[in-house]
Amino acid sequence: MVDYMEFREELYDISNGLNSVHGSEPEIIESQSTIIHPSVPDLIANQSMKKAIPEKKVMFEYDISTTNPLLKIDNETYNKLLIHRINELIDENSIEIELNVLVAPTKKYEIEVEIKNIKKGELKFIDPFQ
Amino acid sequence: MSEFPWYTIVEGKLDLEQGDIIYKCPSLDLPQKEINTGSKIQVDVKQYDVVILSQSCDLVNAKINSVLLCPFAPLSYFQTQSDILKSSKGLKSLAEGNITGYHPLNECKLKNYESEILVIDFHNVFTLPFAFIDSLAKKRETRLRLLPPYREHLSQAFARFIMRVGLPIDIDLSKYKKEK
Numbered sequence: 001m002v003d004y005m006e007f008r009e010e011l012y013d014i015s016n017g018l019n020s021v022h023g024s025e026p027e028i029i030e031s032q033s034t035i036i037h038p039s040v041p042d043l044i045a046n047q048s049m050k051k052a053i054p055e056k057k058v059m060f061e062y063d064i065s066t067t068n069p070l071l072k073i074d075n076e077t078y079n080k081l082l083i084h085r086i087n088e089l090i091d092e093n094s095i096e097i098e099l100n101v102l103v104a105p106t107k108k109y110e111i112e113v114e115i116k117n118i119k120k121g122e123l124k125f126i127d128p129f130q
Numbered sequence: 131m132s133e134f135p136w137y138t139i140v141e142g143k144l145d146l147e148q149g150d151i152i153y154k155c156p157s158l159d160l161p162q163k164e165i166n167t168g169s170k171i172q173v174d175v176k177q178y179d180v181v182i183l184s185q186s187c188d189l190v191n192a193k194i195n196s197v198l199l200c201p202f203a204p205l206s207y208f209q210t211q212s213d214i215l216k217s218s219k220g221l222k223s224l225a226e227g228n229i230t231g232y233h234p235l236n237e238c239k240l241k242n243y244e245s246e247i248l249v250i251d252f253h254n255v256f257t258l259p260f261a262f263i264d265s266l267a268k269k270r271e272t273r274l275r276l277l278p279p280y281r282e283h284l285s286q287a288f289a290r291f292i293m294r295v296g297l298p299i300d301i302d303l304s305k306y307k308k309e310k
Contacts (some may be wrong), residue, residue: 112170121157121176123203123251125211128230 136236136280139243142270146197147186148285149276152267155180155199157256179203181235181250181276182263183288189260196257197264200288205234205247224249230294233287235276243274250284252291 140150159174178201188194205215205224214220214229223229233250267273276284 110167111165114170114172116172116174118156118175118177121178121201123178123201123207123254125208125215126231126253127212127214129214 134279135277137238137240137243138275138277139240139272140275142272143268146182146189146264146267147275148182148184148189149186149281150182150267151179151274151276152182152199152263153179155258155263155266157258178254181284183255183285185285192260195260197260198255198257199263200250200252200255202235202248202250204245205249208232208249227287227290231291233284235280235284238274240274242272250287252288255288 137151154177156175156177159176161171161173163171165171178199180199180201182189183198183200184194189197209215212220215224220229224232224234227233231252233252235248235250237247238245
């Protein structure tokens with residue numbers, strides 16, 4: 001299972017040349033239940049990274065399934081992040097890796113909602129001194 | 131001292147801002163079961179009077195999909211539930227922001243929006259889609275708006291509520307007590 005923090009850390013590792021998957025087979029990581037913060041695409045889109053290994057061809061694919069935190073739906077994919085292309089530029093012993101991130105549209109749930117009743121919402125005072 | 135009004139009435143068509151007050155705002159009570167495509171669910175709709183907590187800059191520039199809302203009720207409503215809010219000590223604590231999770235707003239004397247002191251309940255914040263709450267507010271002719279610096283004071287109070295840290299061991303100051 002990959003969660004958001006692990007995903008971020010992995011990207012961080014890649015950017016720092018600590019990740020060992022470069023040059024190996026494409027790695028597909030799936031998660032069963034992951035909450036993706038809405039800002040993830042902003043965080044990882046178009047990151048350029050340098051890595052001190054000589055391999056030429058590197059491909060990744062991440063498939064991250066998420067829960068929908070708003071509706072509290074478990075184990076349902078509503079958003080997918082696909083890192084679909086990595087371009088490398090060899091510069092002496094370093095490789096510049098460009099990650100292009102494709103964000104799939106949010107999955108929609110078609111559900112039928114029946115309003116049972118409409119009533120005034122009630123608030124309950126919680127006494128912090130008790 | 132200059133007069134610093136707490137509220138103003140704005141036209142409903144204006145953009146939403148932090149501190150805008152929306153009466154009878156619906157909140158859906160989702161059933162406690164998994165929701166899948168094709169499923170049919172029954173929901174209760176609860177109507178709350180709410181104040182917008184999301185930042186105005188996010189609302190005006192449509193940078194958020196969900197708007198953070200916080201319900202409130204008149205002070206007299208909470209007084210029916212707790213004796214502490216009937217005592218002068220409790221009321222002083224409320225006014226000073228020392229009752230965790232609750233924040234008072236002053237009386238409103240503006241025509242059609244008259245109210246007693248309102249108490250905001252930070253324990254029960256919820257969100258609604260921006261498009262929904264924007265549409266709901268704009269369908270109404272006018273709405274009440276909390277003005278600076280009370281709006282920022284509310285925002286700060288919420289920040290203090292959400293950022294608080296519980297310590298595993300309290301500091302014991304009892305042995306330092308000095309008899310007069």
